[in-house]
Structure formats: C-alpha cells, structure tokens
Amino acid sequence: MTDETLNIRQMCDAFGVTPRTLRFYEAKELLFPTRVGTRRLFTRRDRARLTLIVRGKRFGFSLEDIRQLLDMYEPDGSNAAQLNRTFQLAEARLGQMETQRHEMDVAIAELRVELDKTATMLAGFRRAAE
Amino acid sequence: MTDETLNIRQMCDAFGVTPRTLRFYEAKELLFPTRVGTRRLFTRRDRARLTLIVRGKRFGFSLEDIRQLLDMYEPDGSNAAQLNRTFQLAEARLGQMETQRHEMDVAIAELRVELDKTATMLAGFRRAAE
C-alpha cells in the first residue's frame, strides 16, 4: 500500500512546498504529523489533507477556509449536532464553488473572444508585411 | 447609454468595495479615473476593468496577475511585437484557467461525495431517535 510515512523532505518533494510551509501548516493545525523523537512523520492522512490544501489555495481559499473544508472530509460521526453543522457548511461551500465554477466558464469564454480578436489583428499585420 | 461617469461613492456602492480600495487600484495602475479638479470620475472603461478585477480576485489571481490579464482586453493594436506577446500570454493564461476549471470540477465532485456520506450518517441518527 501507499501507507508508508514520509519525512519532511520527501513530503516537500512530493508536493512542491518548503519545510517551513509544512511546519506552518502543522502550527495552524492543518496537518498532524506524528513524531519519532523530534522528527516529523507525515502519514497517509496528512498527504490526503495536503492535497486538498494545495488545491484549495489555487481556488483562492484562505487557510482558514480550507481548515473548515478539511473538517468536512473527516466529519465527527459521534455527534449529531456537530455533524449537522458540518453538513450545512458543506452545502453552502458547495454552492459557492458551483457559482465560482460558472463564473469561470464566463471568464474563459470572454478571454477566448479577446484572444480571437488579437489573433485576427495579428493576421492583418502578417498580410500587411506581404 | 451607460456612459455616465461615477464618483467614488457611486463606484463603491456599485461594486461593493471601499474608497481606499479604488484609490489603491488607481495607484497600482489598474484603474484610470479622470479628474474634475481633484475629484475622481470613473468611466465606463473603469467599470469594465473593475468587473474583471473583482472576478479575477475570486479565482485567486493576484492584482499583478490581473493587471496583465487586463492588458489582454485592451491590446496595443499599433505594435505587432507587443501584440504577439499579449497573444502568447493570453493563450498561456487561458490554458491555466482551463486546468483550474477542471480541477474545480473534480473538487466539486469530491465534496459532493463527502456531503452525501454526511447526509447518510445524519439519516442514521434520525432513525435512531425514532
């Protein structure tokens, strides 16, 4: 399995981040590496979480936003009230993401139009230069 | 037409930003309001640009990223070389945005799965409570 733990260097290489970043995320309680003496060992769970963190960041979410999102992936199944809050939050977040997704479609379409215009102008230049 | 210019207050209300933000964007050369004496007047062009700025921010682009994107919407048609650079940039950016959109689709799908799981757990709780 992919159940081997990673040290900080391997983790950095795997995700393209710096050690400082991983320590920072641990301090912010986004990751929970175990310890062997003083050294950190990153588990399968940490890798899954870091994947979501990195992705979330590309969508413009803050680390605090992401921390809440992460909880939705490991809900507290023992507490109905807590679970319900998580559910509400997740629904709201999903709505936001779908809105954002739609806006992205629009933005892409618009940029493509501009790109076509530019291409046409360039074609004009090339014709003018024989 | 919608060709009336807006003062800073109207502009803020229209876009949900603060005066400080608009002045900041002007200092960063993202907006170019004209002046009547010392007062700023925001034109149709400024409104178009601010729309793109606000949207870009939601996608996690930095203001510097956005400044470059904005140039793609007002290419310098007088210079073939510059126009070509703009075209290259726009193509690259479009690629990034499409990648990002795809990742967003994945993220949405994954979150939806978690949401369903949570909903199932909640249903279990409700059944247990008679």
Added chain:
DNA sequence: CGTTACAGTTACGTTAACGTCAAGTGCGCT
C-alpha cells in the same frame, strides 16, 4: 572524533492588499 548534512525551534523580516486615522480642500446651503 571532527565535520558534513539534515532536522528542529525561536524569533524577527517580508509582501500583498488593503484599513485607519489625521489634516487639509472644495462646494453647496443658510
């Protein structure tokens, strides 16, 4: 056993994107 190599902590530095506050200016009203 010295040193190289990496990992750890503590603490201060940095950048982006504004917020906030002070002090001044122009304008319409009474």
Added chain:
DNA sequence: AGCGCACTTGACGTTAACGTAACTGTAACG
C-alpha cells in the same frame, strides 16, 4: 461668513502566509 459634507492626500497599522537567520541536536561518514 460659517457650517457640514464628501473628497483629497499622506502616513502609519494590520493580517495572512510564509521567508530567513541564528542556533541547537543528532545520525552517519571517513
């Protein structure tokens, strides 16, 4: 003329998300 209000320009403050420097600990190597 005086008042209030919206606008202006500095200038300093703030927060998030790390970077960087300085120092310490330790396992391994020749």
